[in-house]
Amino acid sequence: MADTPWLTIVGIGEDGAAGLSASAKAALADADVVSGATRHLALLPRLTGEVVPWPVPFDAGIPGLLGHRGRKTVMLVSGDPFWFGAGTSITRHLDAFEWIAHPVPSTFALAAARLGWPLDDTACLGLHAAPLARLRRHIAPTRHALVLVRDGEAVAALARYLTDLGFGGSRLHILEALGGPRERVREMTAAGRAFGDIAHPVAVGIAFAGTGAVLPQASGLPDAWFEHDGQITKRPIRALTLSALAPKPGETLWDIGAGSGSIGIEWLLAHPSTQATAFEADPVRAARIQGNAAALGADRLRIVEGRALDVLEGQAEPDAIFIGGGLSDALLERLWSERGSGTRLVANAVTLESEALLTRWHGMKGGTLLRIDLSEAVPLGTRRGWRASYPVMHWSVML
Template identity: 65%
Template sequence: MSEAPRDPWLTIVGIGEDGIAGLSEAARSALAEAQVVTGAARHLGLLPALSAETRTWPVPFGSGVAELMALKGRKVVMLASGDPFWFGAGSVVTGGLDPAEWIAHPAPSTFALAAARLGWPVETTLCLGLHAAPLAHLRPHLAPGQRALVLLRDGAAVQALAHYVTGEGFGASTLTVLEALGGPRERVRIASAFSFDLEDVAHPVAVGLSCGGEGEVVTCASGRDDRWFDSDGQITKRPVRALALSALAPRPGELLWDIGTGSGSIAIEWLLAHRDMRAVAFEGDPVRAARARANAAALGADRLHVVDGMVPAALENRPAPDAVFVGGGLDAALLERLGHLSAGTRIVAHAVTLETEALLAKAHVEIGGTLLRVELAQAAPLGSRRGWKAHYPIVQWSVTL
């Protein structure tokens, strides 16, 4: 069966700083045939006079999507920076459209141009679009010798980046500031994060970050040091957290319910396991809920959704999880609610008290799974010598429904 011919009403054209000179023949043809051309004022300014109607895309970006959809039925060209589908607007605009309704002609992305200037292999270089995202998204990646290409909003954001990495202990990092790549205004300058003094950085701008310094590195293994998580003592300690995450067995794209999140450490480490992980943390104490949000933001995991509320009521009408961790608030009603989750859901629950331990023992008999008792002790001063200081034993129940 032959594929039906495409007759898209929308053409997305990636445009670089060299304007129409850098466009493909297909992109130029689309512009010549367009009835409406829309894009940021800067993008429209890169083109010669057009016969089509031109519309400047509004700010904020999302408000322009409905206006664009209202043009359906006319031949429309939407201008976007470089490659519209790499930290660009392409997927936002086309998400609700049939593939036959649109076509795209990308230009070289800023990442590609920056890598070409620096001689960095893109496949081994971290690429981040931080136009409207917190600089803390960099935090898990800051380590001596690491490289990142970062897209930023403006010159003030470049200065903020220098201050941020310096504040995290990586002031020895080198920042290569790349302005207006690919066009007549292109400029490339190098500065150190610690002594950054460039005040006339022009938009559009990217930074090649070569990380250096003696700041603390966020390790890759589960069970990161407790000091990464501000807490009031309500925290799953590092060795136990590592065991919990091992039992939860995170897989890319999965959703976790972290019930009784406390400091948020389990949910945050779940999110750090892969960029596509999702997590909802439930916490009945508003002070702890705020603390969990702050911990997540500091480690670049601000996509953690923290719900203030008591379970099991707070669980209603939530997207079904792939895995559940219960670190606090375990009772018979919650166990009953979790028992009705979909087959294949993984549940890991911890108990410290005899009462909650009894609940898990009963669940183990009735539902199955694995019951594990964890006893930890740390060396501590004992008079003039040292001895073992025991922690409360933890009982862990893990099961796949």
């Protein structure tokens, strides 16, 4: 195969050809094939190459694009292809020498320029096809966010979402068709009356304001953030457990016997690149885990229903494993026999039988074994006294 690019990825803004570099214009003039969304194609003057509108959904167009290998091909995308853009969806299928890109300013850059907000201190999210709850961890008074949304209905849904959380006073800057002749910037509050004529493409700048609950950034969220039936790793133990699991960017967790899903969810909240799978045999609890994950913006959590020993096979290899339920010799033997060295394992036990099991395995495999006794001050008549929780045995070890 030739060592020169056959594909040129051209970022295009609402000003069409006027905003393109000389190199991008030359690639379009010389192209055998030009592919892009109908809206992007309409922004350009008449093209000499074959014009191929990009289909919906986006992934449906990738095989056709790759089928043009060897022909001079231009793919049109919005703004900067590699800043919440379509670039990586294509280049992951290509070798480095097969493509070249010509970006233009992203919608985020244009929005920051209109509002005077520093991009390095503003949350930027693409919510075209992602749940609004991805915004949850960023919502705090005086903070700012820039989000890309699908249309006017999505703006209205965003306003309702913020209002329902107690942040109806947030200022929403509605930024339509930035950089082009149709550009329009308007303001509203989340709790105010929404505009009924919002045109695509649209971004929203959010200046958060309100008295709603703010999601803490430390490990060990208050238990009240999770729906549960009592089967939850309580806050102090969860903080210690997450510290031992030590999530790192790009890592994957197995949360076995997930209960409420609190460990897997907080693992995902630690960094946007982390992954997690929750194994839960009880279908009611599995549904509750899904609801907790959705509410806290941890929609990356995979939930596998079934007894762990029956459903572990074929799952993505973990960097860390937490056993919160279903602890047994058979489970530990399987994890030890099938996992590569370097996997971190953390297990918590409350019953005497589980404590005996962990004590024995600690003697065989080493690691750190802790016994955690917690008591909470509670009313005792007219005074106060200590109410003890069940002690927890906590084992952390490297497989």
